[in-house]
Amino acid sequence: xxxxxxxxxxxxxxxxxxxxxxxxxxxxxxxxxxxxxxxxxxxxxxxxxxxxxxxxxxxxxxxxxxxxxxxxxxxxxxxxxxxxxxxxxxxxxxxxxxxxxxxxxxxxxxxxxxxxxxxxxxxxxxxxxxxxxxxxxxxxxxxxxxxxxxxxxxxxxxxxxxxxxxxxxxxxxxxxxxxxxxxxxxxxxxxxxxxxxxxxxxxxxxxxxxxxxxxxxxxxxxxxxxxxxxxxxxxxxxxxxxxxxxxxxxxxxxxx
Numbered sequence: 233x234x235x236x237x238x239x240x241x242x243x244x245x246x247x248x249x250x251x252x253x254x255x256x257x258x259x260x261x262x263x264x265x266x267x268x269x270x271x272x273x274x275x276x277x278x279x280x281x282x283x284x285x286x287x288x289x290x291x292x293x294x295x296x297x298x299x300x301x302x303x304x305x306x307x308x309x310x311x312x313x314x315x316x317x318x319x320x321x322x323x324x325x326x327x328x329x330x331x332x333x334x335x336x337x338x339x340x341x342x343x344x345x346x347x348x349x350x351x352x353x354x355x356x357x358x359x360x361x362x363x364x365x366x367x368x369x370x371x372x373x374x375x376x377x378x379x380x381x382x383x384x385x386x387x388x389x390x391x392x393x394x395x396x397x398x399x400x401x402x403x404x405x406x407x408x409x410x411x412x413x414x415x416x417x418x419x420x421x422x423x424x425x426x427x428x429x430x431x432x433x434x435x436x437x438x439x440x441x442x443x444x445x446x447x448x449x450x451x452x453x454x455x456x457x458x459x460x461x462x463x464x465x466x467x468x469x470x471x472x473x474x475x476x477x478x479x480x481x482x483x484x485x486x487x488x
Contacts, residue, residue, distance in 0.1 A: 240407040247403050251396040254480050257388065259329015262400055267318035272325060273311070275333035279383040280310040289453045290358050290418050290439075297449060298354030305352040312348035313338075317380060320344050324401050326384075326393050335384035337397035339405065342369065342376035342414055357449040361442055361459060365416050368435035368461050374411035377402070377466070382422070392480065394422075398429045399473040406466040413469055418459045430472030431464035 236244065248262045265272040284291045285306050295301045317323055321340030327333055340346040347359055369376065379401065384393045402413055413431060417423040427433070436458040439450040 235408055236404070243407065244400065244404055247400050250477055251392075251399065254477060255391060255396070257328060257334065257391055257393075259327075260334070261327050261329070262396060263325055263327065265323055265325050267315070267323065272333065273314055273318075276314050276323070276325065276336045276383075277307060277310045279333060279336065279385060280314070280381065281307045283383045284310060288419055289455065290361070290450055290459075291355070293450050293453055294354050294358055297357075298352075301352055301354035305354075309348070309351050309355065312350070313346070313381065316346055316348050321346060321380065322401065322404065324397050326397060333385070334388045334391075335393040335397060336382065337379065337394065337401055338381040339401050340378050340380050341410075342366070342378040346378065346380045357444040357447075360444055361437070361450070362416050362418075364442075365435065365437055365459050365461050366414075368437075369414055370412075370434065370463065375409055376412045376414055377405035377410040379413060379415035379426070389421075394425045395429055395473070395476065398425070399470075399477070402429075402466060402469050402473065406470060410466055412463065413466055414461065414463045416459060417462055418456075420456045423456060423460055423462070426462045428476070429464075430469035431462040433460040434463040435461040 251262055252260050267273070281303065285295065285303055314323070317338040317340055321338060324337045324339070325333060326335045351359060379398065382394055382397065405413065415426055415431065417426050438458045439453045440448070442448065442450055
């Protein structure tokens with residue numbers, strides 16, 4: 233958080249504290265890791281690889297279309313993605329008390345490419361789709377923060393981990409002068425979390441209508457039926473997220 237002054241850094245710490253105090257995860261913490269910490273980087277890469285290769289419907293379709301798209305190739309790509317974000321953006325992680333990664337969120341300024349220049353050929357339809365949808369973003373909106381990539385371990389689903397990471401990332405971005413936040417959402421869970429964090433869909437492209445070099449690589453994907461560009465004003469997102477935190481606290485007290 234070297235770009236923030238003391239008061240701004242304190243605001244971030246208070247936001248993190250608000251999230252950790254409301255979590256049921258033992259020893260839950262949210263951190264901005266050192267990009268040279270290879271243990272953390274490897275945990276991020278591992279989770280990202282699992283997401284890419286086993287969970288996301290589009291990358292699963294890419295794998296089905298290209299037998300050369302191996303776990304090793306995906307892992308290398310995920311490592312390159314993570315190091316690219318470490319270079320131009322921000323990495324945010326959530327951990328348990330024993331240091332185990334729970335989830336991560338990568339952010340970057342929206343007008344910079346956050347995808348490495350080289351990737352496995354089998355992922356080209358997916359990367360081209362992401363690029364095309366990002367180009368649908370409203371223009372002339374000031375400095376825009378891109379929520380570039382996120383992941384949460386399945387055994388911690390339902391603990392608001394990604395919502396917490398988005399809240400802290402949006403607050404940091406707002407304090408750094410960002411005016412809008414955006415993301416490209418390709419799966420049902422991510423669309424649900426992003427929209428519940430105060431962002432709204434402003435553009436979408438149906439998978440059945442997407443063509444790549446004369447093919448329709450994602451025509452069979454129907455859950456969800458489309459990729460969405462989500463967008464939000466930073467101030468409004470923060471207010472939405474702060475209200476959500478207060479609501480979470482009230483629900484927790486009601487159960488006592």
